[in-house]
Amino acid sequence: MEIQIMFRTTLTAAVALATAIAGPALANDELREYANELFEPIPLSTPDLDGNMVTRQRVDLGAMLFFDPRMSRSGLFSCQSCHNVGTGGVDGLETSIGHGWQAGPRNSPTVFNAVFNIAQFWDGRAADLAEQAVGPVQAGVEMNNTPERVIDTLNSMQAYVDAFAEAFPGEDDPVTFDNFALAIEAFEATLTTPNSRFDQFLMGADTLDEQELAGLEAFIDQGCAACHAGVNMGGQDYYPFGLVERPGADVLPEGDRGRFAVTETAMDDYVFRAAPLRNIELTAPYFHSGVVWELEEAVAVMGVAQLGADLSEQEISDIAAFLRTLTGEIPEVVHPVLPPRTADTPLPEPM
Amino acid sequence: MEIQIMFRTTLTAAVALATAIAGPALANDELREYANELFEPIPLSTPDLDGNMVTRQRVDLGAMLFFDPRMSRSGLFSCQSCHNVGTGGVDGLETSIGHGWQAGPRNSPTVFNAVFNIAQFWDGRAADLAEQAVGPVQAGVEMNNTPERVIDTLNSMQAYVDAFAEAFPGEDDPVTFDNFALAIEAFEATLTTPNSRFDQFLMGADTLDEQELAGLEAFIDQGCAACHAGVNMGGQDYYPFGLVERPGADVLPEGDRGRFAVTETAMDDYVFRAAPLRNIELTAPYFHSGVVWELEEAVAVMGVAQLGADLSEQEISDIAAFLRTLTGEIPEVVHPVLPPRTADTPLPEPM
Numbered sequence: 001m002e003i004q005i006m007f008r009t010t011l012t013a014a015v016a017l018a019t020a021i022a023g024p025a026l027a028n029d030e031l032r033e034y035a036n037e038l039f040e041p042i043p044l045s046t047p048d049l050d051g052n053m054v055t056r057q058r059v060d061l062g063a064m065l066f067f068d069p070r071m072s073r074s075g076l077f078s079c080q081s082c083h084n085v086g087t088g089g090v091d092g093l094e095t096s097i098g099h100g101w102q103a104g105p106r107n108s109p110t111v112f113n114a115v116f117n118i119a120q121f122w123d124g125r126a127a128d129l130a131e132q133a134v135g136p137v138q139a140g141v142e143m144n145n146t147p148e149r150v151i152d153t154l155n156s157m158q159a160y161v162d163a164f165a166e167a168f169p170g171e172d173d174p175v176t177f178d179n180f181a182l183a184i185e186a187f188e189a190t191l192t193t194p195n196s197r198f199d200q201f202l203m204g205a206d207t208l209d210e211q212e213l214a215g216l217e218a219f220i221d222q223g224c225a226a227c228h229a230g231v232n233m234g235g236q237d238y239y240p241f242g243l244v245e246r247p248g249a250d251v252l253p254e255g256d257r258g259r260f261a262v263t264e265t266a267m268d269d270y271v272f273r274a275a276p277l278r279n280i281e282l283t284a285p286y287f288h289s290g291v292v293w294e295l296e297e298a299v300a301v302m303g304v305a306q307l308g309a310d311l312s313e314q315e316i317s318d319i320a321a322f323l324r325t326l327t328g329e330i331p332e333v334v335h336p337v338l339p340p341r342t343a344d345t346p347l348p349e350p351m
Numbered sequence: 352m353e354i355q356i357m358f359r360t361t362l363t364a365a366v367a368l369a370t371a372i373a374g375p376a377l378a379n380d381e382l383r384e385y386a387n388e389l390f391e392p393i394p395l396s397t398p399d400l401d402g403n404m405v406t407r408q409r410v411d412l413g414a415m416l417f418f419d420p421r422m423s424r425s426g427l428f429s430c431q432s433c434h435n436v437g438t439g440g441v442d443g444l445e446t447s448i449g450h451g452w453q454a455g456p457r458n459s460p461t462v463f464n465a466v467f468n469i470a471q472f473w474d475g476r477a478a479d480l481a482e483q484a485v486g487p488v489q490a491g492v493e494m495n496n497t498p499e500r501v502i503d504t505l506n507s508m509q510a511y512v513d514a515f516a517e518a519f520p521g522e523d524d525p526v527t528f529d530n531f532a533l534a535i536e537a538f539e540a541t542l543t544t545p546n547s548r549f550d551q552f553l554m555g556a557d558t559l560d561e562q563e564l565a566g567l568e569a570f571i572d573q574g575c576a577a578c579h580a581g582v583n584m585g586g587q588d589y590y591p592f593g594l595v596e597r598p599g600a601d602v603l604p605e606g607d608r609g610r611f612a613v614t615e616t617a618m619d620d621y622v623f624r625a626a627p628l629r630n631i632e633l634t635a636p637y638f639h640s641g642v643v644w645e646l647e648e649a650v651a652v653m654g655v656a657q658l659g660a661d662l663s664e665q666e667i668s669d670i671a672a673f674l675r676t677l678t679g680e681i682p683e684v685v686h687p688v689l690p691p692r693t694a695d696t697p698l699p700e701p702m
Contacts, residue, residue, distance in 0.1 A: 067437055068437070068438075069435070069438070069442070069443070070438075070443065074448065075442070075443055075444050076432075076442070076444070076448050081427075084420070085686050086418055086419070086686050086687055086688055086689045087419075087420070087421075087689050087691075088691065091420070091426070091427070092420070092421065092426055092692065092699065093426050093427070093699050093701060094699075097425065097427050097701050100452055101451055101452035101701075103701070103702070281691055282691045284691075284692060293692075293694075293698065294694055330688045332685055333685070333686045334683055334684070334685050334686070335436050335437050335684045335685070335686050336437055337437055337681045338437045338438050340438075340439065340632050340633045340635075341443065341635060341644075343644075343645055347644065348443065348444050348445075350444060350448050350452075350454070351454070
């Protein structure tokens, strides 16, 4: 209920804004002013976390866990498999492939800037990145592991035991599944992509060309910014996919009713978290179904489904050009060196 | 034929040496002297390659290719999947899992120091790392791709086209499958692990404790060094597995006749390249079959199969302790940032 109201309020504000700026193209500084009311640059430094300390020890441990395929039952998958730091924080597949070559139900969202989302997963079923991290580890179609087996694996290697003790000082029993999740969250909080050309524009630099400026104006004018706003250009609220016109079953498969599965309330039928648009040029394919590979096509689909707008080719091209200015600086990640297994480490079970 | 003669010569020399040093434990410096006749430290700098230039441009391009899952048909596997730089250059599986969750026929050998091997693969069927690199990319049970599809993928992304031009300057058509292999070889040549405690010992430092020294002496004395010598402590010659006594079918599956498949000569039946022992504590499970998980057990199996020696528990423990001194400095690898796909990039085909 609250969400629906929030959504309507935001939309009304955006429509008012769109009306205000209709007409001839705005001057750079006016557009910048409007944009700064809707959007926010990604900070250059790692954000603080509620209930978690982003210490160097915790981040380094989190990196080890993020990259360690022994966190999966098969020994084949790590967080990195589906949230590849080299490819925009995603796997570039329609839906992810997991244990036993099973296809997952949804496209894997990017880990980059995920710390700025209001909640995690396409349906927001995890409150934060720590809660998210424990999902795929246990999911039968993903890493297919159990908390007990993860803890046994970690306890079998002294370097992990030591790293947990350093990352969670003063705790009697630091090697826990909760701390596993907190360490991964701390690492993932460092995976932000500041200083995109758009962020530089927001801060006052003239980093966008004419088409990109026209795209930004259309993005606001057409109402895209009603849902895709804030620091992450989305990821803040939940909206029905097909608000105006429901897309075809290829784009919106009937069996996946989105947030309905979380809240079991009718108004959440086919409701999803608005996708964050940061680095969108790196994160194809698009939508929770992952069936749209071209950014221009995704913009067109959104126009019809969410705004009832049959965007012109020029507008689509302009908006896509603007969206490509959202690509930020990719974090430099040194591949962690993982401790060797011991006689106590559970054997991989791929079959 | 030449190989067999080389083997006998080496073995004879080793046996002579073993006889010479039988009796009371050697003084540190005498043992070091013997050891320096058989082994060689890994150089601190990246080795030169025949027919390939290890330029920064070529290494950086090679790192991109090594880590890019789009080099596989499914979009799921890269070289890194089976030769993980975080886990000793291997995947830690009995045999690797590839396209469609197929189990490969053999345990994946480490990429670390592979540049020092006489040839690549367990049966030496690739002359060098460049020739090796094109194998798994095309193997149906591994990455299941084709050279044409790899080239189409690379040509679809301008950053790759530019990187090939910089790595292969002056070439009219630098984006070729041969250059793909050369770039990967150049990157892999940087994946060496110098400065192990044993290498420091070879250079004159007293870095080994009493048990490790006893293990080194036993390693030479018992004849292990006949096959596991040189800079890579192995990887230089081919030997029948089961030279003295053929191991059980679990360790030596009857269907895999090793180098026989390459040369089709009877004397190569069940012949394999002697495993390089560098970083052996990181590269379990052991043997081409990957069924032995404990280093001590692997030493015992080798004693019986290759030397006809029923090593005592103490000897096995000493040799294993020595082998753990072969762990060197793991190269620091920054995960490369890969270019985004374009409309021309072939779609992943996981199914």
